[in-house]
Amino acid sequence: MEKTQTIKQKILLFIKLVLPVLVTQIGLFAMNFLDTVMSGHSGPKQLAGVALGSSIWVPVFTGLSGILMALTPIVSQYNGAGKKEKVPYALIQSIYLAFALSFAVIAVGLLILNPLLNAMNLDPQVREVASGYLRALSFGMIPLFLYNVLRCFIDALGRTRVSMLITLTALPVNALFNYLLIFGKWGFPELGGVGSGYASALTYWFIALLAFYIIHKKLPFSDYQVFSKFYSLSISAWKSQLKIGLPIGFSIFFETSIFAAVTLLMSSFNTATIAAHQSALNFASFLYMLPLSISFALTIAVGFEVGAHRYKDAKQYSYLGIGTAVILALLCAAALLIFPSQVAGMYSNDSSVIKLTKHFLLYAVFFQLSDAIAAPIQGALRGYKDVNVTLVLSLISYWVIGLPVGYVLANYTALEAYGYWVGLITGLAMGAVTLYFRLAYIQQKQMTTVSSH
Numbered sequence: 001m002e003k004t005q006t007i008k009q010k011i012l013l014f015i016k017l018v019l020p021v022l023v024t025q026i027g028l029f030a031m032n033f034l035d036t037v038m039s040g041h042s043g044p045k046q047l048a049g050v051a052l053g054s055s056i057w058v059p060v061f062t063g064l065s066g067i068l069m070a071l072t073p074i075v076s077q078y079n080g081a082g083k084k085e086k087v088p089y090a091l092i093q094s095i096y097l098a099f100a101l102s103f104a105v106i107a108v109g110l111l112i113l114n115p116l117l118n119a120m121n122l123d124p125q126v127r128e129v130a131s132g133y134l135r136a137l138s139f140g141m142i143p144l145f146l147y148n149v150l151r152c153f154i155d156a157l158g159r160t161r162v163s164m165l166i167t168l169t170a171l172p173v174n175a176l177f178n179y180l181l182i183f184g185k186w187g188f189p190e191l192g193g194v195g196s197g198y199a200s201a202l203t204y205w206f207i208a209l210l211a212f213y214i215i216h217k218k219l220p221f222s223d224y225q226v227f228s229k230f231y232s233l234s235i236s237a238w239k240s241q242l243k244i245g246l247p248i249g250f251s252i253f254f255e256t257s258i259f260a261a262v263t264l265l266m267s268s269f270n271t272a273t274i275a276a277h278q279s280a281l282n283f284a285s286f287l288y289m290l291p292l293s294i295s296f297a298l299t300i301a302v303g304f305e306v307g308a309h310r311y312k313d314a315k316q317y318s319y320l321g322i323g324t325a326v327i328l329a330l331l332c333a334a335a336l337l338i339f340p341s342q343v344a345g346m347y348s349n350d351s352s353v354i355k356l357t358k359h360f361l362l363y364a365v366f367f368q369l370s371d372a373i374a375a376p377i378q379g380a381l382r383g384y385k386d387v388n389v390t391l392v393l394s395l396i397s398y399w400v401i402g403l404p405v406g407y408v409l410a411n412y413t414a415l416e417a418y419g420y421w422v423g424l425i426t427g428l429a430m431g432a433v434t435l436y437f438r439l440a441y442i443q444q445k446q447m448t449t450v451s452s453h
Helices: 007-040 044-068 072-079 084-119 122-136 139-156 162-185 193-215 235-268 270-289 288-309 311-338 341-343 351-383 386-411 417-452
Strands: none
Touching: 007 139, 007 162, 007 193, 007 270, 007 311, 044 084, 044 122, 044 139, 044 235, 072 084, 072 139, 072 235, 072 288, 072 351, 084 122, 084 139, 084 235, 122 193, 122 235, 139 162, 139 193, 139 288, 139 341, 162 193, 193 341, 235 270, 235 288, 235 351, 235 386, 235 417, 270 288, 270 341, 270 351, 270 417, 288 311, 311 341, 311 351, 311 417, 341 351, 341 386, 351 386, 386 417
16 A cells, blocks of 8 residues: 555555455355355255355354454554554464464364254255365365465555455366365365365465465565564454454354345245345345455555544545445446346246346345445445444344344235345345444544544
8 A cells, every 4th residue: 555645546546456356356256156066066965065054154254254354454554654563463463363263163163063954954965065065164264264364464555466366376276176076086086065165175275375475475575574573472462353353253244144044034935936036146245246345445545544644535535435336336236127137047047036036136236236335334444443333233234124124024015035135125225324424423533633633
């Protein structure tokens, strides 16, 4: 990151930040997509097992990785304030925290995985594949959480292109291991869907080692001499990071888990409705990569300017990000309205599923507009290190308002399955409005503080 003087310079720097983040997010999405699609070619039960395992793991992982995201605003603000010497200590403490989280996930998984799967009414083979997939994935927990910390450090310095290149390098590695381990090629065992879990675990080791190498050997990261000095574990440093990270993690978890909850509640509808719901939701998740990438970039840019006490610049970046997200959302919404048949056709050949998917995609249009406001504002607020109120607003918007509204509409009105989507839209819209007022309050507070001095 560097200081900018004009709006034009900010736009150019922001694009430079956002585009690599977007490619990175799509790359990570593509890895999960590869696991699911390649597993599907080894049989429907293999596909179902991997999809189930993934639906359990993704909300947990996104929530826990949100805790580690606290490092981004911390490093951004140190960088903006010219306090480079404090960065290595913060990064190492975050690495220790990543180790602790990964061990905790493995321990909890060993205790609750089988009881959780046994409580579900599943085909025995599907249960076995889901269990095997998640156990295989556990071999990659440590490098996955470590990579998340290293990526936060890389991105916080504004070098999002490096994260992009690491992810793009990992995609063919993941595809190769999937091919070898799912189908048993070149002398490797044929593991089916479970093989995709081992493939992902091996890929996580690859990207973690690559990130370590880059930070240790390549400029500007090597200037920080991160691994040249031993730092003992500090509980007080963990408290500082967790004070920011826990609200971020829970806020992300509340948002991602509500979609998992709706999917479970939808199980009472027929197969075609469930398939259409999943198809439309998958495509909406893909489009969500746009505002999410803008959100990550805003945390870096706003954090850098706040660290340097340039609050006017931080405010300009905030609205630049929101404006960009809204324009892109309108374009996506237009595409969904013009090409619903083509989008639905990518997921199924069944005419009834396609018809239902097209209806769900109409509701996805409203998703785009709410996400375009809410996600960038969350990113900007993280840059200000304002995370506690965001957590409360997320909980109320999604779980106190969105889910109950959806349940009532789905079960007591003619909307039926679509009622859940109306509930989700209501929650997302409520989140967008309340978060906007919070951002305006924080910005006004910062500007008032500056003028009073």
